[in-house]
Amino acid sequence: MVSLQLRNLNRLLLQSKLNREERNVSRLNSAADLERLRQEILAHRDPNKPCVTICSGTGCHAYGSEAVYEAFVKEIHRNGLREKIDIRRTGCHGFCERGTLVVIFPEEICYLRVRPKDVPEIVSATLTEKKVVDHLLYEDANGQRIVHEGEIPFYSHQSRIVFGNNRLIDPRRIDDYIALGGYNALAKALFEMTTEQVLSEVKRANLRGRGGGGFPTGIKWETTRNAPAEIKYVIVNADEGDPGAYMDRSLLEGNPHSVLEGLLIGAYAIGSHQGFVYVRQEYPLAVGNLNIALEQAREYGLLGLNILGSGFDFDVKVHRGAGAFVSGESSALMTAIEGRVGEPRPKYIRTAVSGIWQRPSNLNNVETWATVPLIINKGAEWFTSIGTERSKGTKIFSLVGKVNNTGLVEVPMGTTLREVIFNIGDGIPGGKKFKAVQTGGPSGGVIPDSLLDIPVDFDELTKVGSMMGSGGMIVMDEDTCMVDIARYFLNFLAGESCGKCLPCREGIYQMLKILNRICEGNGREGDIEFLEEISEVVRDFSLCALGQTAPNPILSTIRYFRDEYEAHIKEKRCPAGVCKALIFYYIDPQKCQACMICLRDCPAEAITGGKNLIHIIDQEKCTKCGTCLEVCPPRFGAVSKLSGVKVPEPVLQGTEAIRKRGKGK
Amino acid sequence: MSEVTLIINDEEVKAKEGMTILEAARNAGIDIPTLCYHEKLAPYGACRLCTVEIVRGQRSRLVASCVYTVEDGLIVKTESEPVIKGRKMLLELMWARAPGVQPIRNYGMRYGISGVQAIRDYGITSISTTKFEIEPTFCILCGLCVRYCTEVKRENAIGFIGRGTEREVVFFPEIARKECPNCKECYSICPTGALPSHYALAEARHST
Numbered sequence: 001m002v003s004l005q006l007r008n009l010n011r012l013l014l015q016s017k018l019n020r021e022e023r024n025v026s027r028l029n030s031a032a033d034l035e036r037l038r039q040e041i042l043a044h045r046d047p048n049k050p051c052v053t054i055c056s057g058t059g060c061h062a063y064g065s066e067a068v069y070e071a072f073v074k075e076i077h078r079n080g081l082r083e084k085i086d087i088r089r090t091g092c093h094g095f096c097e098r099g100t101l102v103v104i105f106p107e108e109i110c111y112l113r114v115r116p117k118d119v120p121e122i123v124s125a126t127l128t129e130k131k132v133v134d135h136l137l138y139e140d141a142n143g144q145r146i147v148h149e150g151e152i153p154f155y156s157h158q159s160r161i162v163f164g165n166n167r168l169i170d171p172r173r174i175d176d177y178i179a180l181g182g183y184n185a186l187a188k189a190l191f192e193m194t195t196e197q198v199l200s201e202v203k204r205a206n207l208r209g210r211g212g213g214g215f216p217t218g219i220k221w222e223t224t225r226n227a228p229a230e231i232k233y234v235i236v237n238a239d240e241g242d243p244g245a246y247m248d249r250s251l252l253e254g255n256p257h258s259v260l261e262g263l264l265i266g267a268y269a270i271g272s273h274q275g276f277v278y279v280r281q282e283y284p285l286a287v288g289n290l291n292i293a294l295e296q297a298r299e300y301g302l303l304g305l306n307i308l309g310s311g312f313d314f315d316v317k318v319h320r321g322a323g324a325f326v327s328g329e330s331s332a333l334m335t336a337i338e339g340r341v342g343e344p345r346p347k348y349i350r351t352a353v354s355g356i357w358q359r360p361s362n363l364n365n366v367e368t369w370a371t372v373p374l375i376i377n378k379g380a381e382w383f384t385s386i387g388t389e390r391s392k393g394t395k396i397f398s399l400v401g402k403v404n405n406t407g408l409v410e411v412p413m414g415t416t417l418r419e420v421i422f423n424i425g426d427g428i429p430g431g432k433k434f435k436a437v438q439t440g441g442p443s444g445g446v447i448p449d450s451l452l453d454i455p456v457d458f459d460e461l462t463k464v465g466s467m468m469g470s471g472g473m474i475v476m477d478e479d480t481c482m483v484d485i486a487r488y489f490l491n492f493l494a495g496e497s498c499g500k501c502l503p504c505r506e507g508i509y510q511m512l513k514i515l516n517r518i519c520e521g522n523g524r525e526g527d528i529e530f531l532e533e534i535s536e537v538v539r540d541f542s543l544c545a546l547g548q549t550a551p552n553p554i555l556s557t558i559r560y561f562r563d564e565y566e567a568h569i570k571e572k573r574c575p576a577g578v579c580k581a582l583i584f585y586y587i588d589p590q591k592c593q594a595c596m597i598c599l600r601d602c603p604a605e606a607i608t609g610g611k612n613l614i615h616i617i618d619q620e621k622c623t624k625c626g627t628c629l630e631v632c633p634p635r636f637g638a639v640s641k642l643s644g645v646k647v648p649e650p651v652l653q654g655t656e657a658i659r660k661r662g663k664g665k
Numbered sequence: 666m667s668e669v670t671l672i673i674n675d676e677e678v679k680a681k682e683g684m685t686i687l688e689a690a691r692n693a694g695i696d697i698p699t700l701c702y703h704e705k706l707a708p709y710g711a712c713r714l715c716t717v718e719i720v721r722g723q724r725s726r727l728v729a730s731c732v733y734t735v736e737d738g739l740i741v742k743t744e745s746e747p748v749i750k751g752r753k754m755l756l757e758l759m760w761a762r763a764p765g766v767q768p769i770r771n772y773g774m775r776y777g778i779s780g781v782q783a784i785r786d787y788g789i790t791s792i793s794t795t796k797f798e799i800e801p802t803f804c805i806l807c808g809l810c811v812r813y814c815t816e817v818k819r820e821n822a823i824g825f826i827g828r829g830t831e832r833e834v835v836f837f838p839e840i841a842r843k844e845c846p847n848c849k850e851c852y853s854i855c856p857t858g859a860l861p862s863h864y865a866l867a868e869a870r871h872s873t
């Protein structure tokens with residue numbers, strides 16, 4: 001029986017493959033050919049035909065989206081619905097917290113946390129009887145269930161102009177992208193616009209680099225375009241290395257053609273015929289989907305010689321990074337593409353003028369490239385109508401950390417941090433208090449709650465001592481120690497500094513050592529000022545942006561949370577109760593009910609006592625793992641975490657516990 | 666090549682276009698400290714000790730003079746307050762890494778860094794008297810040997826491995842065994858004298 005099913009499944013998969021190959025793949029030789037192909041694809045698609053889309057981005061993949069997909073294939077086949085229902089594995093939808101996400105079209109019924117065991121119910125109820133499966137729906141705080149994807153607050157507060165198509169297309173099928181108007185912008189640029197017009201459109205749109213610096217993209221393009229050289233390069237920077245950031249990854253995985261189309265348009269405007277995509281080796285799905293996309297684009301004549309019959313030639317090479325954070329820096333990235341160790345160059349000449357093999361090389365981030373087709377399609381006026389005075393359009397953030405709705409969020413520039421964290425992110429889990437949000441990755445800074453209402457754009461974030469970066473947003477609650485956070489980021493940077501220049505290599509290392517000693521309770525008077533002094537030199541003297549921005553985590557935590565540093569140094573107290581050397585666990589003899597739970601669970605066997613005898617923590621043996629605090633029944637609440645005070649004298653061993661009588665007394 | 670005039674420390678200095686600030690200054694007899702500069706090698710910009718302040722209009726900026734090329738009318742200050750402050754810090758940091766190494770000791774003396782001062786003022790020979798904890802090595806990672814072998818000798822027998830503070834200079838035994846015995850020109854270019862030990866290490870590793 002099982003083998004029969006498997007054989008059926010295999011046949012099914014094979015057939016779907018054949019179906020795809022049945023339609024003639026022929027080269028497109030004009031804009032009209034592209035339009036004809038689009039009409040042909042659309043003619044084969046019935047918008048009312050039910051379609052099950054399964055998010056297959058990295059987050060959902062980790063939740064087992066592949067098994068969900070297989071379950072759907074099997075179940076739909078078993079019910080004889082194969083002809084009536086489409087199944088599609090799409091790119092990342094963004095609501096990663098609740099994966100695997102399944103959306104059923106045309107109604108856009110959104111099911112969250114779908115597991116393979118839920119599939120038969122979805123097929124029988126929703127697909128067969130048109131009934132909604134209640135328990136898989138989004139449920140808000142009031143118990144209200146929401147059926148449609150777009151009405152879930154996480155989505156309804158966003159405006160997903162760049163990221164939105166991810167959920168509609170199978171990234172491995174170029175036809176899905178073309179059906180939605182893909183490569184329209186390219187055709188428009190090639191046939192209806194001169195290279196100058198394309199450039200001026202991007203300049204007027206005031207698009208700024210999404211990778212971190214916020215440099216105006218149009219001006220960068222112009223520099224490369226005007227640089228005197230025969231051969232020029234355009235590059236996609238997909239070396240996303242910030243801890244917790246994955247928006248570029250999801251875009252490249254989920255909609256590689258949008259990045260490619262942007263790159264093609266840029267190459268056309270700049271006069272480049274060779275592109276590179278520098279993508280992390282650690283992103284196998286992105287590399288895989290990108291390579292498929294390139295292959296399909298070549299087959300259609302959207303890449304290669306004489307693109308769409310326009311006479312414009314362009315091709316792309318994928319360069320997989322070897323895993324160095326510093327390779328995201330433009331000159332280091334280009335050195336790596338040349339085949340050498342990815343270390344930054346000390347030159348004061350822009351890579352836009354002298355980059356790969358000393359040729360003008362225009363580097364933009366994944367998201368920047370993906371935004372370009374939108375600007376060409378809809379025009380600079382449309383684009384500049386979104387955003388703030390000096391930052392236009394939208395930005396994708398990866399909202400992670402202590403926030404209810406972890407995921408990828410796209411909002412217009414100028415949206416406040418509060419809206420992002422509380423309306424979209426649904427606030428802090430467990431009723432904890434918000435403390436700070438870290439933006440801009442390791443080079444960025446923390447922003448405290450007093451500044452939650454600032455509009456998020458390039459300039460505002462810089463003003464408060466952080467930066468946009470590539471869009472990482474790490475939310476922290478009251479249980480986060482800010483000295484420890486600075487230490488975490490410095491530790492990351494110490495490991496990622498290439499070691500070429502002295503201030504970055506030695507400065508970060510020494511700053512990390514000082515932070516370590518503060519966290520260990522050995523901080524000295526004057527350490528804060530000393531950190532500031534080193535920071536200034538590392539910032540001003542380092543060779544590349546990694547070193548120049550490395551002090552930011554320290555400077556911004558000192559700026560907003562100086563009192564926490566002082567508590568660590570002067571009182572040897574960690575206010576958030578994080579730094580292990582400065583905390584201890586204590587069992588209140590008045591409250592201990594001698595229940596034996598903590599005593600049994602302590603992995604270090606550091607708790608003594610016994611039946612009816614008050615439990616005592618042996619501070620020498622205690623590893624401060626916190627298990628006792630976790631397991632002590634809340635109605636007793638006998639274990640507490642203390643910092644900055646002396647360990648109270650323990651009661652004599654063998655003291656009998658004072659038992660509470662009855663409940664609630 | 667056309668000539669440009671720039672002002673270094675209030676002094677008018679003439680230089681050829683395309684020259685770096687460092688070259689122009691040294692030609693004019695103005696000394697700027699360096700650890701990783703060598704006239705036979707391409708500018709490396711790694712030690713940052715040659716950092717100077719340049720002023721254009723109202724704005725001033727710190728740049729590495731071994732890389733920054735001269736411009737007509739450029740105002741350069743090689744010993745301004747932020748420059749000195751930074752240089753001292755860099756030397757303190759380097760002292761913690763390679764205390765007592767000759768070039769660091771010399772510059773340390775000139776800029777009066779704490780480690781050197783302690784030795785001079787109090788005759789203290791202990792090296793634990795700086796602002797930072799000391800983890801001594803002999804190599805200052807100036808890269809002169811690596812670059813000399815690559816750029817001048819074109820042998821690539823020496824290279825860096827590791828990153829951050831884990832970075833170190835190594836001889837690659839496969840190449841070194843063939844090329845180094847008759848060359849060893851890098852020995853004389855090494856400012857610290859640490860290189861022969863790196864070579865010995867490679868030899869020892871290879872023979873075991």
